[in-house]
Amino acid sequence: MPSPLKAGTLGLGLLVWLALGLAAAQPYRDAGLPTEARVADLLERMTLEEKVGQMTMIDVARLMGTGEWDRGPLNETWVRRVLLERHVGALLSGGGAAPVPNDPESWAEMTNALQRYAVQQTRLGIPLLYGVDAVHGHNNVLGATLYPHNLGLAAAFDPELLERVAEKTARDVRATGVHWNFAPVADLGRDPRWGRYYETFGEDVLLASELVAASVRGLQASGEVAATLKHFLGYSQPLTGRDRDPAFLDPRSLRALHLPPFVSGLAAGARTVMANSGSVNGVPVHASHELLTDLLREELEFGGVLVSDWNDIDKLVSVHRVAADFGEAVAMSVNAGVDMYMVPHDAETFTGTLLALVREGRVSEARIDEAVRRILTLKLELGLFESPYAEVADAAGLVEEERALAREAALAGLTLLENDGVLPLDEGERVLLVGPGADDLSMQLGGWSIGWQGADGAEGLPPGTTVLEGLRAALGERLSYLSDVRDAAAVTEAAQRADAVVVVLGEEPYAEGAGDSPTLELPPAQLELLRTVAAADTPFVVVLLAGRPLLIPDDIWLELSGLIMAYLPGSEGGSALAQALLGLAEPAGRLPFSWPRNVGQLPLTYDALPGVSEAEPRYRFGEGFGYTRFETSRFEAKVQDRSVVVTLELANTGERTGSEVVQLYLERPPLPVMTPERQLVGFEKVRLEPGETRALRLELPLARFAVLPGDVFGSAPAEALPGSYRLWLEGRSLTLELP
């Protein structure tokens, strides 16, 4: 009898031998081979049906409950039909498509169960790629920490902070067995009426480009999660301001404004790109060879996976009317460059149609192989063949440790826009808190939170702190909170008894088209509350929980003692706001957009071309201050190789620790094309103790000085033209000669 130890060793030896034998027989399983060789081997073995399955992505709702749009346990019949009969290789949880119960462990168990079908029951054992929109933390999961939405993160002007947030998000995503994150949004926020404005990093091309790159670096840091640059290209500026309405963008703005954040995300290594659902200049992007192949593949040399957006091939027939039937639409889109279709419901129709198209020669096998090669490469590079499953225990601990980072991120973005001295609130003051956002976590979180359209509380809310909870913890008895504000006399009386009033207003959560706002107005009940508070003659501070600038009527604006833009600050927005209001920490954000006075001014951006007649915003891009003062000195600049090197000294001359965002703007000389009066060419966030001075050095690549010359119909390649430029730092400027 062999000893148990020996038997174990023997068994192990046998296993290793078997595994090695299998790998030798199936090179694609051999992790020691180069990815390219593994992909080539696998592709060789695949049937056309299997290939087309890899190009298909289905929403997990299809595999749950009844197989329609309800949730519930996995539905064996549908799982088999989709994964085994149709060979589907990718799944997603669209907003809200979470397991029941919606906790991190159940997510890991669900993705593992699905993965087992793919790995153990399909002929070649190709693992699934599972995608989600984790656009501010792992936001579909109850129990996850939700960070501020991108607009608030942009206000922090801090790529390093964003990178940390993205890294944590990716870790959470990976812990639940998800390897693909449809983030970051690389669309520039040029129109606040658009329902997805809060998903952007604001209006400025440099800020957005730097933040997109930071986000990609953070999301992909572990190598186990793929980021997605979305939505390529020109999605964020539909002419009407309404989501997915037609966009008309001249080639120069497309290249100079909308493209650079994508270029920057690609340079940071983004593995996937998602196409724009809408149309640009009369061509739906899902059918645009010029955008999806000539520009993205040939010019920008993108080698990763291009995924469609939700149901958008179908929309070539049903919305855009450029194809007579679904077959024509699929041919157009796949031939234009889409590698994977986010179907998301009906796997049979898409796979059946694509197979027929290949057999009829309307889509070439070479094109199929190209798409599948990219998809398999992605799966291999993410390590899916080696470790397809999630550790359920890793998923369990998603919650607590990230709350501090969520608070830090919220604070970093809070933007103080008005302060007549009321802030920070003094110790000993009696404070009245009112407003629909005062005790509403769901408003802090915004859309894409638990549900697609936001958290409705039906299954509970993720952990977090509201403004009421944050202030009560600090102020105790000195805080009074009036939840019912319908009785104006009661509000007036309570306001008059207080030393200061904090009014938390804003928007109910929304996502995509449901959030389009043609007026940018506060709801009438909120305006009425503001007028009541203003009439009480007690200093009052307005806090806005909103995904966009909202219009503040002049009469109220003139009465404000303080105004903090909080954006959609996430789980810890309430504790961050309490700290900022009380001066325990500083609101450290700067506006990532221009705040309009009325909608007639739109589109309103600080970098508008000269000649715009109503260009004076309520608050300008980059505006915002804290509780201390800064002074700059020794501002100098010189041209060195292909950059401009700027040096300066920054001093905190106030009494508190605080952060400043150094902002350098360029004013170009008269050039053959019009250029904005000012354009951000460099920024840096610096935190200083009172009395501290720091020497700073910023290197600005000359590419930031470039323009796209050329006449109306064309744009010549970007070029930094010679001349005498001015560089602005706050109120002062210096001249730079470019040779």
Ligand code: BGC
């Ligand atoms: C959105 C995308 C998102 C996708 C999956 C679409 O409606 O436009 O941004 O990634 O749904 O949820």
Ligand code: BGC
């Ligand atoms: C999904 C979202 C998706 C949207 C597209 C919703 O049903 O949950 O993820 O973005 O449809 O319209």
